[in-house]
Amino acid sequence: MGEWLVSGPEMAPGRRQPSGRGPARDTTTGTVYSGQERREARCSCVDILDLTTMATGTNPTSVLGTNPAPSLFSLSDRTILVTGGARGLGLTIAHALLEAGADVVAFDLLQPVEPDWANAQAAAAKAGTSLAYVPLDVTDADAVEVAVADAFRSARTPVRGLFHAAGIQLLRDALEIRPDQWRKIIDVNLTGAFLVSAAFGRSWVAQGNGEANIPGQGAAIALVASMSGRVANRGLECAAYNASKAGVAQLARNLGMEWGGKGIRVNSLSPGYIRTALTEALIVERPSVLQEWTAGSLLGRLSTADEFRGPAIFLLSDASSFMTGSDLVVDGGHTAV
Numbered sequence: 001m002g003e004w005l006v007s008g009p010e011m012a013p014g015r016r017q018p019s020g021r022g023p024a025r026d027t028t029t030g031t032v033y034s035g036q037e038r039r040e041a042r043c044s045c046v047d048i049l050d051l052t053t054m055a056t057g058t059n060p061t062s063v064l065g066t067n068p069a070p071s072l073f074s075l076s077d078r079t080i081l082v083t084g085g086a087r088g089l090g091l092t093i094a095h096a097l098l099e100a101g102a103d104v105v106a107f108d109l110l111q112p113v114e115p116d117w118a119n120a121q122a123a124a125a126k127a128g129t130s131l132a133y134v135p136l137d138v139t140d141a142d143a144v145e146v147a148v149a150d151a152f153r154s155a156r157t158p159v160r161g162l163f164h165a166a167g168i169q170l171l172r173d174a175l176e177i178r179p180d181q182w183r184k185i186i187d188v189n190l191t192g193a194f195l196v197s198a199a200f201g202r203s204w205v206a207q208g209n210g211e212a213n214i215p216g217q218g219a220a221i222a223l224v225a226s227m228s229g230r231v232a233n234r235g236l237e238c239a240a241y242n243a244s245k246a247g248v249a250q251l252a253r254n255l256g257m258e259w260g261g262k263g264i265r266v267n268s269l270s271p272g273y274i275r276t277a278l279t280e281a282l283i284v285e286r287p288s289v290l291q292e293w294t295a296g297s298l299l300g301r302l303s304t305a306d307e308f309r310g311p312a313i314f315l316l317s318d319a320s321s322f323m324t325g326s327d328l329v330v331d332g333g334h335t336a337v
């Protein structure tokens with residue numbers, strides 16, 4: 001029936017179906033249709049034609065609609081908070097955000113690693129942006145509240161973004177992991193994500209932004225989850241880590257729902273395997289995983305942290321103005337098969 005509608009010469013745009021109520025033959029395909037089938041086809045065809053001819057004029061646009069497309073990815077005139085910003089993925093993204101125009105406040109338990117930190121400082125100097133480091137344990141609720149509020153107060157441009165990368169991993173068989181080890185993973189990876197996000201939301205609302213639900217004027221949070229929140233990693237005993245990352249992606253959905261009307265978009269980013277200090281430690285402990293991980297990627301390789309600059313800038317900028325409560329999977333196709 002579909003073939004008849006779209007390809008039969010009698011159904012070319014603007015032409016009527018052949019008259020009569022009885023069976024008819026599609027002249028292109030040779031298929032014979034009953035009278036009933038023809039009446040149903042006539043109905044849906046008229047609906048489609050009506051909508052097509054009724055729709056005239058141009059598309060409505062958002063307030064961002066007249067901005068040149070590349071400007072959607074600019075992060076100028078704003079400050080972005082980055083947890084886990086002293087090394088690894090967090091520091092790489094902090095560097096990229098500085099280049100894209102944002103001031104960055106990096107929070108971490110560790111002191112920043114060199115020479116990556118100095119390189120990020122140099123990028124900031126070149127771009128006219130600024131990079132600050134604040135020591136912070138994301139599981140310490142009081143310290144998080146104070147540190148985030150301080151950043152909102154002292155930033156030279158409005159705080160409008162959070163990239164939450166602080167996280168830890170632990171390989172332990174589910175039969176052997178101790179409750180305190182399980183809780184530590186959940187505490188850092190999931191509760192930490194919640195504490196930092198909630199402190200961010202409170203400071204955002206306290207600054208009177210709670211009604212800023214206008215494209216281009218709100219804030220964006222990107223929580224680093226993992227493809228490991230969607231699958232069990234073959235060969236790795238890490239139930240606590242994977243459960244925590246599934247929780248992070250779900251947290252983004254719920255916060256997206258609660259804060260959509262307050263001008264805060266909340267999404268998660270789910271990377272596949274990245275070569276960082278965290279994974280190097282796993283590879284050293286168990287060299288066989290490298291071959292396993294590589295085989296699982298549709299691209300036949302692991303990623304490097306720089307490959308998440310684009311996705312992070314997308315999630316934190318106006319380029320993703322209609323995106324909230326989503327999980328952006330960037331995993332070399334690992335979870336596609």
Ligand SMILES: NC(=O)c1ccc[n+]([C@@H]2O[C@H](COP(=O)([O-])OP(=O)(O)OC[C@H]3O[C@@H](n4cnc5c(N)ncnc54)[C@H](O)[C@@H]3O)[C@@H](O)[C@H]2O)c1
Pocket residue numbers: 083084085086087088089090107108109110136137138139164165166167168188192224225226227270271272273274275276277278279
């Ligand atoms: N490396 C990967 O393959 C991979 C894949 C998917 C997701 N991730 C996630 O990406 C994020 C960054 O990982 P990475 O590979 O860069 O690891 P990393 O160990 O190099 O960086 C993690 C950072 O988080 C900080 N951190 C840990 N606990 C903290 C706490 N309590 N308070 C504040 N900071 C704390 C660490 O000091 C470190 O600087 C993590 O959330 C990780 O789970 C990593």
